[in-house]
Structures are given as structure tokens and as C-alpha cells.
Amino acid sequence: MAEKLTFAFLREPPFCFSDASGEVAGCDTELARKVCQVLGLKVFSPVETEFARLLPGLASGEWGMTTGLFISDERKRAVDFTRPIWVLPDGLLVAKGNPRDFRGYRSVARDEAALIGVISGQVQHQTALQNGVAPERIRIFATQAGAADAVAAGAVQAYASVAMAHRGYLASRPAALLEVIDVPADEKQPAAGAFALAKGNAFLRQRIDSCLGDLLGSAWHRQMMHGYGFSDADVDRLL
Numbered sequence: 001m002a003e004k005l006t007f008a009f010l011r012e013p014p015f016c017f018s019d020a021s022g023e024v025a026g027c028d029t030e031l032a033r034k035v036c037q038v039l040g041l042k043v044f045s046p047v048e049t050e051f052a053r054l055l056p057g058l059a060s061g062e063w064g065m066t067t068g069l070f071i072s073d074e075r076k077r078a079v080d081f082t083r084p085i086w087v088l089p090d091g092l093l094v095a096k097g098n099p100r101d102f103r104g105y106r107s108v109a110r111d112e113a114a115l116i117g118v119i120s121g122q123v124q125h126q127t128a129l130q131n132g133v134a135p136e137r138i139r140i141f142a143t144q145a146g147a148a149d150a151v152a153a154g155a156v157q158a159y160a161s162v163a164m165a166h167r168g169y170l171a172s173r174p175a176a177l178l179e180v181i182d183v184p185a186d187e188k189q190p191a192a193g194a195f196a197l198a199k200g201n202a203f204l205r206q207r208i209d210s211c212l213g214d215l216l217g218s219a220w221h222r223q224m225m226h227g228y229g230f231s232d233a234d235v236d237r238l239l
Contacts, residue, residue: 004043005036006063008054012144013168014228016067018048026168027228028067031085031215032195038211050142052120055079058198065208068193070123080199083209084192085216086230087237090124090183091163092116093151093170097179100157104183105131108158115139117147117159124160127188144169151178167229190237 009016016026024046036044054066068085108114109132117139118125139156141147147159166180215221217239
């Protein structure tokens with residue numbers, strides 16, 4: 001087994017981000033760093049990228065593991081996943097005060113003048129379609145910041161992602177005139193995300209899964225997740 005783990009991440013608080021000192025932080029980062037330590041790997045090397053590069057970078061060997069991604073059958077054909085590291089609901093980022101009275105994807109679909117933003121390759125694109133949003137009313141962005149800026153500017157009226165990602169974004173921008181609407185469970189159930197690994201390394205995946213089995217739900221894990229705004233109920237969905 002290699003002595004270095006290169007970890008690809010997105011700038012998407014509270015999961016992964018660079019703090020003021022340049023240190024990479026976030027709940028996914030801290031969990032990956034802890035796994036690296038427990039496995040006795042000498043070097044943990046985080047590399048920032050865009051969402052569209054995560055899986056191709058695994059395939060080309062640029063990195064050995066990615067930040068947490070929603071598990072889907074399509075992605076499982078391209079990569080292997082560890083056991084889930086979070087199970088979370090979707091949310092919509094909208095203008096402060098929710099002037100269009102959105103309640104989820106279906107209310108966006110009913111508002112024929114509304115546009116919704118998604119990140120390229122993320123599962124919320126398909127979820128929006130499944131809930132009746134017309135394809136021509138979906139706008140695709142490369143980054144969280146780009147999509148959020150589009151909502152703030154009125155270029156789109158909502159941006160769909162994980163609700164906790166929206167809250168993490170707003171925590172670092174308290175002056176932003178934006179807010180989060182939780183998507184109801186009848187439109188999208190909370191979904192599982194996991195670290196992604198290149199196919200063909202069952203030994204690494206098994207070792208990481210064993211390590212995660214000991215860490216997830218532990219006192220260390222709960223305290224770490226609390227520090228990023230997650231509740232015990234969020235953690236308990238894993239167990």
C-alpha cells in the first residue's frame with residue numbers, strides 16, 4: 001500500500017474548504033485525514049479541483065480518493081465507493097425572504113418564469129428533472145460560488161445542492177442576501193455519500209471501510225461533525 005494519500009476536494013464548506021491560513025479543513029477533509037493517520041500513511045495531500053474533474057482524476061491516477069459524493073449506479077460503474085460517510089437531504093439556495101415562495105423542486109417547476117442552478121455532474125440535475133423542472137430552465141455551473149452568485153444576481157431563482165453545503169456557504173458569508181429552503185422528503189429522500197476510489201484497489205477500500213467502521217459515530221467523529229454544524233441526528237442516519 002502506498003505511503004501517500006492524495007485527496008481531491010471541492011471548495012464546498014462545510015465538507016471541504018481552505019481556511020484563512022491556507023489549511024484545508026471541513027468535515028470530509030478531517031475524516032479523510034484521520035483515516036490516513038489511522039492507516040499509518042505518512043503523507044496526506046489534499047488537491048483542490050472542480051466537480052467535473054473528480055472522477056476523471058481518479059481514473060488517471062492524479063489522486064487516490066475524492067471528497068464525499070452521492071452514491072449512484074452510474075458512478076459505481078466508473079469508481080468504487082467506501083461505506084457512506086454522511087446521509088443528507090437536499091436544499092435550495094434562494095433570495096433572502098424567499099420572494100417566490102419556493103418549497104422545493106416542484107414549486108420551482110410550477111413557476112414557469114423560474115430558473116434553477118445545479119453543479120455540472122451533480123445528482124441534483126437529475127432530481128430537478130424528476131420533479132418536473134423543464135430541461136431548458138436548468139442552468140449548469142462549475143462551482144458552488146458561481147451558482148450562489150447567480151442566485152444573488154437574479155440570474156437564476158434557486159440553486160439546488162445538499163442543504164448543508166448551502167448552510168456552510170452562508171456561514172462564511174453572513175452578509176449574503178440568501179437563505180436555504182429544505183427540500184421535502186417526498187421530493188427527495190436524504191441520500192448517502194461516500195469517498196470515491198479508483199476501481200481495482202479492493203485492498204485499500206477494505207482497509208478504509210474498516211477504519212470508517214471504527215470512526216463513524218465515535219465521540220471523536222460526533223465532536224468533529226458538531227464543529228461543522230451537523231447534529232447527532234445527522235450522524236445517526238449513518239448508523
